[in-house]
Amino acid sequence: MSSFLCQVLVLNLDPTVTGLLRIDVTTIEGSIWRRRVVGVMGSGRSSYDGLAEPLGVWIARQGFHLLTGGGGGVMAAVGKGFSTVANRKGLVVGVLPCAVDGPRSGTPLGYPDTWVELVIRTHLPLSGVQGLSALSRNHINVLSADVLIALPGGFGTMSEIELASKYDRPCIAFIQDKHQAVNLPEGMPVATSLNDVAAFVLQTTSPD
Structure with missing residues (x-):
């Protein structure tokens, strides 16, 4: 507010x-009243549909905006779930990298994914193992979200988790089982059910 x-x-x-x-x-x-933004991060290759799509549906039903990196995998799956909700108030926002080769006005193949409704193009090409670089859009992803949900992913997802801590953004890991939590920072909230994720998000996005 x-x-x-x-x-x-x-x-x-x-x-x-x-x-x-x-x-x-x-x-x-x-x-x-400002509509809250929920950022969902995760693998750009594996979609983890069983986690991502129901999560997208729930986020849409709460009236939040959904923010992703605008690519495939988890990003597309959560956007797909979000987009199935009729009469939703929020939008799917995709923050895109620029192409590594070629003009910075371009984007890599596969960006934006089918479900992105509001495209934010950046001049930032780096991701993955270089996700902490000042030339990575991960900083924008994290800073633009009120709360972050991290699904299983690789180096890029781990860098966003680290940036969430750096920028003091609430972040919870949403995983299928505890074995996927081995590389997460000590003390990071971990959920294996959508109900637990929902409770965390609602608590951290309550009115000021």
Whole structure:
């Protein structure tokens, strides 16, 4: 919730002088509700449909925006689930890398995926093992989300988890079993059920 204060100039007829306009200043106070953004990170190759698609459905039903890296795998699967929800309020936002070879206005093959509705193009080509670099869009992904959900993935996903800690963004791992938690930072929240993920997200996105 963001508050605002503004002053408006209002033209009124001056009751003391016929035909004369008087300028009055009116102060208006109010607030704007900002729709929360849930970032989902994970493998760009394996989709983990059983985790990603139901998660996308749940995020959409809460009225949140969904933010992904705009590619395949988990990113496409969660976007697919999100997009199946009728009359949803949020959008699928995809933050894209630029092409490594060629003009930076281009994107790699497969970007954006089919489900992205709001495309954010960047000039940042690096990912994967270089996901912590200043030339990686991972910084934008993490900073633009109110809360992050990390599904199984590789070096790129691990770098986003590390950046979430650096930028003080709440982040939870959503995995199929505890064996996938071996490389996660100590103390990071881990969920193996959608209910646990939902509880974490709702707690961290509660109104200020």
